[in-house]
Amino acid sequence: MKASQRVRGRSLHRVFCLLFSLTVLALGVGRMLSSGGLATLAAELGAAGGAAEKLLAFCQNTGVFSLLKMGVSFLFLLIPPVLCRLFRAKPAYGMNIAIYLFCFAAYSLGVAMEWYHRIGIYDLIAHFLSGVFFALIGMCAWLFLRRDRTGPLDADPRQTAAFSFLFAGFVAGFWELLEYASFLITGYDSQNVAATGVADTMEDMLMGMLGGLLTAVVFLVWSRWHHRSILLAPVREFYRVNFAPDMQG
Numbered sequence: 001m002k003a004s005q006r007v008r009g010r011s012l013h014r015v016f017c018l019l020f021s022l023t024v025l026a027l028g029v030g031r032m033l034s035s036g037g038l039a040t041l042a043a044e045l046g047a048a049g050g051a052a053e054k055l056l057a058f059c060q061n062t063g064v065f066s067l068l069k070m071g072v073s074f075l076f077l078l079i080p081p082v083l084c085r086l087f088r089a090k091p092a093y094g095m096n097i098a099i100y101l102f103c104f105a106a107y108s109l110g111v112a113m114e115w116y117h118r119i120g121i122y123d124l125i126a127h128f129l130s131g132v133f134f135a136l137i138g139m140c141a142w143l144f145l146r147r148d149r150t151g152p153l154d155a156d157p158r159q160t161a162a163f164s165f166l167f168a169g170f171v172a173g174f175w176e177l178l179e180y181a182s183f184l185i186t187g188y189d190s191q192n193v194a195a196t197g198v199a200d201t202m203e204d205m206l207m208g209m210l211g212g213l214l215t216a217v218v219f220l221v222w223s224r225w226h227h228r229s230i231l232l233a234p235v236r237e238f239y240r241v242n243f244a245p246d247m248q249g
């Protein structure tokens with residue numbers, strides 16, 4: 001990969017990280033200011049017994065918890081460097097941005113901003129995007145597992161597509177198991193088991209697998225005709241940086 005391309009990618013990555021941080025901060029502050037608990041703060045503090053209860057009432061009524069929940073989003077910026085360190089890979093800035101975007105959609109908007117509850121269809125959209133995202137991650141993982149790591153990206157398109165689809169399906173199922181375990185431990189029914197039985201879980205897994213299937217099909221089409229594909233751009237950059245014979249870091 002040309003050094004000039006790496007420099008441009010690094011600059012774009014830095015700008016995106018700055019915009020990501022400013023957006024998260026703005027959403028967090030806005031969420032805190034719109035909590036609407038200041039009007040009842042005095043009454044809540046007066047009704048609270050000990051210091052711990054007063055602190056809890058203060059945090060709940062001033063929106064501190066909402067700000068802290070959104071603040072978790074800043075930790076997502078650590079995911080790419082940690083993964084690169086664990087797998088001894090060079091950073092692919094396009095893949096980094098894909099990670100930030102997915103985490104922002106799944107957690108910052110879905111959980112911290114409560115879009116899962118406010119927008120009925122957002123849960124299905126997020127799970128479909130998770131299928132696409134983890135299929136791309138699966139393709140990158142396959143590059144480490146295949147015998148000829150430096151071979152062309154499309155050297156074994158069927159195996160790559162199959163692995164990425166199965167990887168996305170595995171993550172979709174494993175995620176639902178984690179949600180069910182959380183329900184057993186905390187009592188928070190994120191899967192809506194009480195209301196829908198297994199319907200919500202099956203829909204989430206189906207959307208995740210559909211997203212993985214779409215990505216696998218796009219890869220197979222690309223491997224045959226090599227058309228321009230924005231969807232596969234992060235994987236192609238990851239391959240060029242880490243595995244292509246003429247890689248230049």
